Structures are given as C-alpha cells and as structure tokens.
Amino acid sequence: MQSVQQHAATTVVRLDHTAVLARDRRLSAEFLAAVLGLAVGAPFGPFLPVDLGNGVTLDYYEQREEPIQSQHYAFLVPEERFDSMITRLEALGVTYYADPHHSEPGRVNRLFGGRGAYFVDPSGHNMEIMTRPYVRP
Template sequence: MSDSMSEKPATAVQLNHTAVYASDRRTSAEFLAGILGLEVGAPFGPFLPVDLGNGVTLDYFELRDQPVQSNHYAFLVPDEEFDTMIARLEAAGVTYYADPQHTQPGRTNDMFGGRGAYFDDPDRHNMEIMTRPYARP
C-alpha cells in the first residue's frame, strides 16, 4: 500500500449526491419526499432530485427494461418529526417495521437511545428513519 493510501482520509470529504434507481422516478421520489416532509426538485437531466437537509441530494434515475436492485438508505431525522413520519406511512398504507429484516410489523425500535423504523419504497428499497445515529466504537 502506498503512503498516500495509508494516510487518514480528509475530514472535509462529504457525500454530495447518490443515484437512487427506480422503475418510475417520479413515483419513488414523491413517495420518499412525502414521507420525510421534503420537496421533489425540478428534473436535472435524467435525474429527479430530492434534497436532504445536510446538503446531500438523492437523484432518482429511472431504469428502463431492467429490474431495480434493492438497496438500503438510512435517514437521520429529528426526534420531533418521527411520529409525523410514522403517521404519514400509516396514512399511505405502508407497513413499517422495527427491524431491517421486516419481521416486526407496526413497531418501532429504540436503538442507541433513539427511535427507528424500516419500510419499503415503491421499488422495495429498504428505507430507514432513525432519530439517533448508530454508535460506533
């Protein structure tokens, strides 16, 4: 390994955006934006953006003629908005779960002293909302 590879990463590195593959970019972007209380932005080339509060953008990209592979996306949300998000899931008829394997329907978790839940988006991406970040050693 070269010396530059063994150095600590720069603390200024941040995730700016990521593509979220969807069978229908508008449906998927509007679904997540609605649950999180966000807005869908104007199309940007082939992307339909949803801007998050920390400067990261989810760029929804529509896949044509191929299946969407499920991924996991976790969102750190304010504790005071968590119940509203759960109510939005319930109003939309979306089952949420306390665990990532989706074995505890209609329940939330209390990991790391906060609250959390998992749910599927229209393309079966495993979405997570949590009020406390994971504690890492």
C-alpha cells in the same frame, strides 16, 4: 501550495449526491419526499432530485428495463419529526417495521436511545428512519 496529501488531511469528505434507481422516478421521489416531509426538486437531466437539506441530494433515475437491486438508505431524522413520518407512512398504507428483516410489523425500535423504523419504497429499496445515529466501536 499544499500537497494533495496535506489537502486531503484538512478537508472533510462528505457525500454530495447519489443516484437512486427507480421503476418510476417521479413516484419514488414523491413517495420519499412525502414520508420525510420534503419537496421534490426540478428535473436535472435524467434525474429527479430530493434534497435532504444537509447538502446531500438523492437523484432518482428511472430504470425500467433491468431489475433493480434493492439498496438500503438510512435517514437520521429529528426526534420531533419522527411521529409525523410514521403517521404519513400509515396514511399511505405503508407497513413499517422495527427491524431490517421486516419481522416486526407496525413497531418501531428503540436502538441507542432513539427510535427507528424500516419501510419499503415503490422500487423495493429498504428505507430506514432513525432519530439517533448508531454507536460504532
């Protein structure tokens, strides 16, 4: 029988799901699904899931009474789907930016040999789409 320490060393840890607070869970889930070209799943208790297709689910949870603290969610997307996501943002009337501080509207960045853009979802979360992962030291 493996010890817990041995098991942890041989098992990859990955994110399975996370709750995303939203003023209106349906509006926010449908917004993100539309931008990314995904589908909203069936409600699961108080959650409305968006399956990212890589084993990770964003579970939208409605919070109307208290302020929602803006969070950052970054999505690594295929290069061949990036342009269609930008087109969907434009069709939705959503401004996208080349930088996380939103000082370069209507532009994309070219970090690490890829492309990326930031935009705000209906609950105020700072979303990012990028075609290359950031290089870490």
